Amino acid sequence: MNVQLFIPCFVDQLFPETGFNMVKVLEKLGCNVEYNPNQTCCGQPAFNAGYWDEARSVANKFVKDFHTVDYIVAPSGSCTGFVRNYYGKLFDNSAAHNEVKTLRKNLFEFTEFLTDVLHVTDLGASLNGIATYHDACGALRECGIKEGPRKLLSNVKGLELKEMNDCETCCGFGGTFSVKFEPISIGMGEQKVNNAIASGADYLISTDLSCLMHLDGYIRKHELNIKTMHIADVLASGW
Template identity: 75%
Template sequence: MNVQLFIPCFVDQLYPQTAFNMVKVLEKLGCTVHYNANQTCCGQPAFNAGFQHECKDVATKFLKDFSGSDFILAPSASCTGFVRNYYSKIFDNSSVHNEVKDLSKRLYEFSEFLTDVLKVENVGAKLEGKATYHDSCAGLRECKIKEGPRKLLNNVEGLELVEMNDVETCCGFGGTFAVKFEPISVAMADQKVNNALATGAQYMISTDLSCLMHLEGYIKQKGHNLRTLHLADVLANGW
């Protein structure tokens, strides 16, 4: 199966190893992975900041970069959810309406592609320790991802998965929300991290590095013994 990788801006710049780990897992499962080096952003930051015209320019490029019939995979439910749920509004009543509908059907967040398309729940990963899973707002509410990542994690050898309190509550990142409303954002991160620590977990795992980036900053500032990991980094471990 041929698949195209969409690597969001912040993953490309700050967490490139997660992208390489995606490739490692996908190739193990028999996929032929392609990466269009001309890709840029999906347009979400501009859209959320109110620059809808500029967002449409970026989104138009995204459509061209990912034309074709291959599945498109992203290590981000946030970007996946934005393209699925908002491109139809951005390009409403336009000549590319059907192209947008087709793109939305081919675009998957990494974990849902494994569980829903490849029907895989065990990739042979190993990681010793206790972990808790963070449901990102985009993963849970925009992509309807809930059980898939947990099934994958429950099949990681040596890993004990425990649920934290208020697991479906936002971590406080929210893109520019964390900048515009810093005190509220920090308080939400504090609640999320303390709920994770209360489980005794060594790892906090999610499908969204945007959430983990925010939480990691808070954890380091406070000096807590808790490591953040993207699901792809866990699934590529131990083999």
């Protein structure tokens, strides 16, 4: 099976090891993984800020970069959800309509691809400790991802999964929201981290590094004893 990687901007710039771990997992499962180095942003930041024309220009490049019949897999529910749910608005009645339709059908968030396409829930991973899972807004609300990541984590040897209070509540990042409404964003992040710590977890895990980046900033500043991990990094552990 051929798989094209879509690596979001912040993963490329700040967390490249997660991208490599995603490749590690996919290749273990027999996928032929390819990466187009010309890819850039999906256009979500500009779209959310109200700059639809600028977002359309970036999105048009994305459509051309991923003009393929292969599956496209991304370590982000947020970016996946944006392409899947909003590209139709950007390209409605345009010449790219059919290409966008195919793109939206072929694009999957990483855990979604593992559980729904490859039908895999046990990667043979191992990680000792207690973990709690944060439902990122993009994955949960835009892609409907809920049980898949939990099934994957439940099969990680040595890892005990505990639910925290308000696991579906936003962490407060929200892209530019965290800049425009910093005090509210920090308060929401604080609540999320406190709930994770109260669960007894050693690890706070999610599908989205945007959320984890925000939460890790709060954790580091206050020197708290909990570690954030993207689920791809967890599934690539121990083998």
